[in-house]
Amino acid sequence: MNLFADIRDVILSCLDQLVAEGVLPARLDTDAITAEPPRDPAHGDMATNAAMVLAKPAKMKPRDIAEALAAKLGTDARVTSAEVAGPGFLNLRLAPSVWQGIAAEVLARGTAFGRGDLGAGKRVNVEYVSANPTGPLHVGHTRGAVFGDALASLLDFAGYEVTREYYINDGGAQVDVLARSVYLRYLEAHGQEVAFPDGTYPGDYLIAVGEALKDKVGDAYVDAGEDVWLAEVRNFATDRMMDLIRADLAALGVEMDVFYSEKSLYGTGRIEAALDDLKAKGLIYEGVLEPPKGKTPEDWEPREQTLFRSTAHGDDVDRPVMKSDGGWTYFAPDIAYHYDKVQRGFDLLIDVFGADHGGYVKRMKAAVSALSEGKVPLDIKLTQLVKLFKNGEPFKMSKRAGTFVTLRDVVDEVGPDVTRFVMLTRKNDAMLDFDFDKVLEQSRENPVFYVQYAHARVASVLRKAAEAGIDTQDATLAAADLSRLDHEAEQTVLRKLAEWPRLVETAARSNEPHRVAFYLYELASDFHSLWNRGNEVPELRFLQEDDVATSQAKIALARSAAIVIAAGLGILGVNPAQEMR
Structure with missing residues (x-):
C-alpha cells in the first residue's frame, strides 16, 4: 500500500472526469x-501540483483547474477538504480513518509493508568494495561496503533481482608487489633480517601469510629466484588476502554473491x-590524442595509439x-568486465567507487553505453572520505596495516550496527566525520541510539502488555478499534x-540509501514525542x-512504528534493539 500513489490515482480519476465533462481538453500528459507531503504540515496532509502542471498544455489558468479539481476531490470520502492556495497549488486533508488504516496495513503486512514493484522483472548488478587484494580493508572501504550493501538491500526491497558483486583487482602489477612483500615475510619466518623497499607492503598483517607460506613450502623458495616462486x-x-577481506566483510555483515577475478580476463x-x-561498431581506431590539460607540446610526446x-x-x-608496447591499458580489462556484465543480462549496472575515481566516471559510462547500445544504464556512485575523531581530535588507531586504519579496527571499537548506521548518516558524496565518542553517546544527537531507542521502547511496551x-x-492488534487513535500526536x-512506501520508491529511484536513515530518525523523533506527551497526558x-480495547489500539500504533523501524534497519543492515543498555 502506497497511500500517496493511491491519492494520486484519485486525482487522475478526477481529472479524467473533468476531461469527460469538457472542462479540460483530452490527451493531457x-x-x-x-x-x-506539503513542505509545511500546517497546509494539509498532501499537496498536488496537478493544476500547475496542466495549466500551460490546457491553456487555462492554474487556479481555475485547481478549483474544478478541488470540487471533484471533495466528493471522495477519504478527502475531508481540498483547498486552493496561491496561483493554483492544491492542499488536501484526509479523513482520520485513512491514517488509522495505515496501522492495520502495517500490522497485516509486517516488515513487507513498503515493499514495492519498482524493479519487478529487472535485474541489477551492484559492484562495491572491489579493493585491491593487497591488504585488509581500510575505513574508506568500510563506507563503500556499507553504502553498496545498503543500496543492494534497498533495491531488493523495491522489487529488483539484485546481484552483489566484488571485482578482485588481481590482474595488475600491484599483485606482484604483494607477492614480493609476502616473500620478504617468508624469509623473515626463516629467521632472516629483511628490509622493505619503497613500494612494498610492510604491514604486520603479512607476517602470518609469510609464516603460512613457510608451512606450505618449507625452505624451497629461500634461495630461489623470482622465476621460481613469483x-x-x-x-x-x-588467496590469503581474499580470505582476510571476506572475513572483514563478514564482520561488517556483508556477503557477496559473486567474486569476479580480473585475472580471468587475461x-x-x-x-x-x-x-x-x-x-x-566503429568505435576502436588508431589515432593520436591531444596533450592532456596542463601539458605543452614541449613536454608532450604525441604517439599513435x-x-x-x-x-x-x-x-x-x-x-x-592499448599501450605503445602492445600491452593493455588498465581501462581495457574494465571494458571487458562490464561487457561481461552486459552479456549476463543485467538491466541496470551500479558501480560504487571511492572519491578518487571521479575522473573515471565518464569513460566507464561511455563504455557501457557503447557495449549495450544504450540499453543498459550504468550509475556510478562515489563515496567520499571518512575522517575519524575521538575526544574531538583526529584519531588514528592501530597501524597493523602499516599505513591505514582498518575496517576491523572500526568494527571492533563500536560494533557493526553502529558502524553501518553512522556510515549512512550522510549522502555518499559528502564527507563524513566519524566520532567514536559521539556514535556511542546516548542522546538525541546520536541518530543510531535515537532510532534504536524507539524500537526498544516498543519492545518494552509489549513486554509490559504481556505481563x-x-x-x-x-x-x-490489526483488528483493534483504531478510531481511538485520534490525537494529533498519534x-x-x-x-x-x-x-x-513512498520513501522506499524515491530512495530506490535515486540509488540513495541514506534517505532510509534520515526517514528512520524522523519516525523515531515523532514516536519519542508521542511517548513524552504521555508523561503529561x-x-x-x-x-x-x-x-484493554484502548490499550490494544495504542499498542497497535507502537507496534506499527517498530515494524517499519525494523524494516528500515534491515535495509541498512542493522539489527533492531530489544532493549538499551
Missing part, C-alpha cells in the same frame, strides 16, 4: 503530476572479444585501450508511517489501566 606466491598471497580472449564488439571513441558516448576525450495479560499478536506518527499512554 499527466506523468509529472504528484501527490506528496607466480606461486602471487596466487597464494592473493589470456582468455575476453578482453579481445569486448574490443572486437566496439570495433565492429589504439583508442576507444568514447566521445561518441558522452566522454570528454577518447581513451587508450498485564493483553493480547498483542499482530492480527489481534496522527503525526501515522502520517510518517504512511510515507514509508495520561490518555496518550500506550497502556491504559482497565481499558
